[in-house]
Amino acid sequence: MxxxxxxxxxxxxxxxxxxxxxxxxxxxxxxxxxxxxxxxxxxxxxxxxxxxxxxxxxxxxxxxxxxxxxxxxxxxxxxxxxxxxxxxxxxxxxxxxxxxxxxxxxxxTRRLLAEPLKRTTVLSSWSQLIAYLRVTLAYEPREQFRLIFLDKKNQLIADEIMGHGTVDHAPAYPREVMRRALELSASNVILVHNHPSGDPMPSQGDIDMTKAIIAAGKPLKITVHDHLIVGREGVASMKQIGSI
Structure with missing residues (x-):
């Protein structure tokens, strides 16, 4: 010593x-x-x-x-x-x-916030979902890409990390997203990733990637409800701001 x-x-x-x-x-x-x-x-x-x-x-x-x-x-x-x-x-x-x-x-703390999402339809518990995602991702030092898989009633099947990236990029591949959705028999998906910079607004790359995943899901009848981007300054819904 x-x-x-x-x-x-x-x-x-x-x-x-x-x-x-x-x-x-x-x-x-x-x-x-x-x-x-x-x-x-x-x-x-x-x-x-x-x-x-x-x-x-x-x-x-x-x-x-x-x-x-x-x-x-x-x-x-x-x-x-x-x-x-x-x-x-x-x-x-x-x-x-x-x-x-x-x-x-x-x-x-993270599990405490996640628990209510297991007992209800996720879309009717939007504020709880946002609170859970902010705790989980707002202070992540690297980008993390997550998928929230839902059944036909929009009840939670799984919340999974699909990839880690750098401070400003996390890879997401439409084929891998749909493959996993089919494995879980998911009918609906919410895409989620974080911006370590703190600003949750989507980049053009985020928008292009989201549209590619939406297109990949259409022939499989898998709906992408939204893409949520989490930063220290808040959570941006790409659907609400009209990016998708």
Missing amino acids: AEGEANITDPSRPEHGGHRNRLRDRARKAGVSTLPDYELLELFLFRSIPQRDVKPLAKALIARFGSLPAALSAPIEDILQVSSLDNAGRALKITPEIALDLQLMFEA
Whole structure:
């Protein structure tokens, strides 16, 4: 261990019990919804790092990624690069275990939002679908192309990742989209991808690709309901803005 760096789980270190107890008491009395993002994250880190002052690390995570949602959804390899100094000037680093804990928090949130979509027709739960997609994709650092497969009643069959790309391109092939739709006996499809730039407006390439997939589905009687593009600034529906 490097000089000046302390073991985050060293039992010989005194727990910052006073501060932790005050924060827990405030969360119980006023509700966790009243906490600012860094304190919510700090409260979560108490369990991962029992013997240290974690406020600087919570603030460092939010500063590094720009927001709490971005920090929770960041790739593990990026989370592992975050470090800070505690109030005693000792180095405090993210370990693989802490990074996994943060991703578990994100995945639990994602599944919570996905659950209602399994019990109703997706088109009648549009706001819930948008909320789910924003959590899932808004802070993805690379483009990701997803397909939401629906049956004849527009009930969810599957939500699948069809491909990963670069920071500004994710490949999508009409033949592969239709092949998978036929395998799942899907009658309807919603195309989804994200723009890591933050701007959800479609490019000409997005429009051309969408029209090619729509054309591929027509002879197979597979309908493409929409193509949703997710960015930090919102979600764009290509159908609503008249691009398709």
